[in-house]
Amino acid sequence: MRRALLALGxxxxxxxxxxxxQAQQQAPQSAETAQAVPNGAPTAQQQxxxxxxxxxxxxxxxxxxxxxxxxxxxxxxxxxxTSTATxxxxxxxxxxxxxxxxxxVSPIPAPPPVSERAQPSxxxxxxxxxxxxxxxxxxxxxxxxxASLLVQPQGRDWRAFRNQTLFWTGAIAVLGMAxxxxxxxxxxxxxxxxxxxxxRTMLRFGFIERVVHWMTASTFIxxxxxxxxxxxxxxxxxxxxxxxxxTDLTHYGKIAHNFLAFPFTLGIVLMFLFWVKGNxxxxxxxxxxxxxxxxxxxxxxxSQQFNAGQxxxxxxxxxxxxxxxxxxxxxxxxxxxxxxxGLQWSHMLHGTLSMLMIxxxxxxxxxGTLGIEGSFSAMGSGRVDYNWAREHHSLWVxxxxxxAHDSVRPEAAARPAGAD
Amino acid sequence: MARMKFLCDSDRCIECNAxxxxxxxxxxxxxxxxxxRVITLNDGKPGERSISMACMHCTDAPCAxxxxxxxxxTTADAIVLHDKDLCIGxxxxxxxxxxxxxxxPKVGNFGGRGKMDKCTYCAAGPEQDNSAAxxxxxxxxxxxxxxxxxxxxxxxxxxxxxxxxxxxASIYKERVQxxxxxxxxxxxxxxxxxxxDA
Numbered sequence: 001m002r003r004a005l006l007a008l009g010x011x012x013x014x015x016x017x018x019x020x021x022q023a024q025q026q027a028p029q030s031a032e033t034a035q036a037v038p039n040g041a042p043t044a045q046q047q048x049x050x051x052x053x054x055x056x057x058x059x060x061x062x063x064x065x066x067x068x069x070x071x072x073x074x075x076x077x078x079x080x081x082t083s084t085a086t087x088x089x090x091x092x093x094x095x096x097x098x099x100x101x102x103x104x105v106s107p108i109p110a111p112p113p114v115s116e117r118a119q120p121s122x123x124x125x126x127x128x129x130x131x132x133x134x135x136x137x138x139x140x141x142x143x144x145x146x147a148s149l150l151v152q153p154q155g156r157d158w159r160a161f162r163n164q165t166l167f168w169t170g171a172i173a174v175l176g177m178a179x180x181x182x183x184x185x186x187x188x189x190x191x192x193x194x195x196x197x198x199x200r201t202m203l204r205f206g207f208i209e210r211v212v213h214w215m216t217a218s219t220f221i222x223x224x225x226x227x228x229x230x231x232x233x234x235x236x237x238x239x240x241x242x243x244x245x246x247t248d249l250t251h252y253g254k255i256a257h258n259f260l261a262f263p264f265t266l267g268i269v270l271m272f273l274f275w276v277k278g279n280x281x282x283x284x285x286x287x288x289x290x291x292x293x294x295x296x297x298x299x300x301x302x303s304q305q306f307n308a309g310q311x312x313x314x315x316x317x318x319x320x321x322x323x324x325x326x327x328x329x330x331x332x333x334x335x336x337x338x339x340x341x342g343l344q345w346s347h348m349l350h351g352t353l354s355m356l357m358i359x360x361x362x363x364x365x366x367x368g369t370l371g372i373e374g375s376f377s378a379m380g381s382g383r384v385d386y387n388w389a390r391e392h393h394s395l396w397v398x399x400x401x402x403x404a405h406d407s408v409r410p411e412a413a414a415r416p417a418g419a420d
Numbered sequence: 421m422a423r424m425k426f427l428c429d430s431d432r433c434i435e436c437n438a439x440x441x442x443x444x445x446x447x448x449x450x451x452x453x454x455x456x457r458v459i460t461l462n463d464g465k466p467g468e469r470s471i472s473m474a475c476m477h478c479t480d481a482p483c484a485x486x487x488x489x490x491x492x493x494t495t496a497d498a499i500v501l502h503d504k505d506l507c508i509g510x511x512x513x514x515x516x517x518x519x520x521x522x523x524x525p526k527v528g529n530f531g532g533r534g535k536m537d538k539c540t541y542c543a544a545g546p547e548q549d550n551s552a553a554x555x556x557x558x559x560x561x562x563x564x565x566x567x568x569x570x571x572x573x574x575x576x577x578x579x580x581x582x583x584x585x586x587x588x589a590s591i592y593k594e595r596v597q598x599x600x601x602x603x604x605x606x607x608x609x610x611x612x613x614x615x616x617d618a
Binding site: 121122123124126127130136137138139140141142143144146147148149150151152153155156158159162163229230231233234238243244246247250251254331334340343344347 | 430454486489490505506511515520533607
């Protein structure tokens with residue numbers, strides 16, 4: 001029975017036919033040999049080994065009940081003591097001074113078979129970690145515990161993301177959007193006020209709203225440019241201005257990026273609070289979207305304070321900006337929340353969303369300035385022309401007029417009909 | 421020229437941390453920075469082994485590939501070095517490095533990454549060889565003196581080998597053949613896309 005098990009244990013790795021299996025066959029022998037007779041002739045010991053696993057042979061029998069330990073790559077050290085301990089009492093001819101003293105009083109028990117013995121080599125562990133997306137970590141005795149990471153193959157994926165994925169995503173998103181805008185301008189041209197300027201204006205955004213908008217917008221531009229510089233600068237700007245100037249530029253860009261993150265985030269939060277009420281999607285948005293907001297063709301679909309396109313911008317800014325800010329803070333405070341893999345994911349989210357947001361904001365900037373006549377003053381002076389409001393936000397104008405009317409005659413609704 | 425590599429024989433490393441200490445002393449590395457460290461895998465369990473790890477001076481180094489200011493360069497001995505005057509401390513090299521080699525001194529605000537510091541293979545940086553300026557920024561330049569990195573030079577069990585890749589690989593192979601076992605060269609598959617088969 002034991003022999004059968006042993007044979008199985010030996011046969012399995014042989015059947016595998018790998019070099020590893022070969023090495024495992026060899027290794028225990030040589031380790032055993034070294035333990036048994038340090039100065040002995042190797043051939044003699046080989047023969048003694050080759051006499052096969054007789055019933056008096058210690059090591060293999062101990063191993064036999066656990067055939068999987070035969071496939072261990074690194075179990076020589078554990079095996080060696082086993083073999084010597086069990087060989088001595090049997091008096092193998094190769095053992096030194098076999099006749100010395102009667103058997104040691106208490107035979108040293110063989111170490112229990114441990115499944116952890118099966119340790120693949122360094123290369124195999126690295127390959128396994130790379131394939132499984134895991135990292136190899138141990139214990140370290142210096143205070144910096146994050147240094148206990150021995151190998152993190154995920155770095156290669158992150159490198160591919162940064163050098164290829166992000167590069168091309170950004171290039172296509174930003175340049176693509178710029179091309180779309182240019183094409184649109186060439187085909188449709190500027191969307192003029194159909195009725196022309198009336199000369200009468202109405203307040204669209206108050207002072208605080210405009211301040212917050214421009215705080216967010218200006219920080220976004222600096223954040224975007226300094227961020228784009230990290231991805232494209234070394235290809236576009238560095239060859240033009242040289243190493244040291246480019247480092248200075250990027251260094252100040254990094255400082256600006258780190259500090260301006262805070263006003264940007266504040267702006268996102270405040271804009272959310274100011275405008276979330278007017279940006280809840282509703283059925284009117286479907287009508288607006290079906291007509292492409294009047295950007296294509298003529299006619300302006302009715303719209304409340306914000307039309308569907310503006311709602312998209314709002315939610316992109318709030319959700320996208322929020323996530324970008326969140327991932328940015330994780331990067332800004334490395335190892336407080338995220339480890340190196342967490343930082344990699346943060347950067348991937350941060351980079352991808354930022355590129356898409358930059359593309360969307362290019363569209364926003366175009367529409368708010370060149371694209372639609374009369375719209376810039378909404379965020380400039382805060383007041384828009386009455387005709388602009390009628391054409392683009394007809395329902396909002398009605399609302400505003402009703403409010404104005406009510407403010408003049410506040411009790412109008414409460415008064416019974418025909419009371420005066 | 422030689423192709424310089426590190427090889428840590430984890431069957432010999434006894435986790436004495438002398439390489440860490442030697443590195444810090446030789447290069448006067450500031451507090452909180454460890455260019456070299458010893459990591460113990462399977463601590464207290466069968467199969468426990470310790471590996472001394474630092475920058476492996478990779479072939480096609482990931483740090484150099486992702487650096488936004490391209491501050492890395494490779495010497496004729498294939499040692500990966502960087503120019504601290506160009507480094508902006510963005511941390512990208514740390515994300516890309518499989519071995520966690522780049523270190524950042526804590527300076528300034530927030531995460532406060534200063535200019536990156538890593539093992540230079542005792543070859544310092546781009547400044548004039550063995551000048552005071554070079555020493556202040558990068559530490560010792562033993563390579564310019566014809567010496568190997570101190571961590572490997574003074575390793576008590578000669579677990580850590582430094583030198584030309586072919587030579588240290590052959591030393592390791594000879595060891596493995598003589599003693600009959602070897603766990604393999606840690607990091608070689610990742611850093612050099614090759615393995616040391618005994």
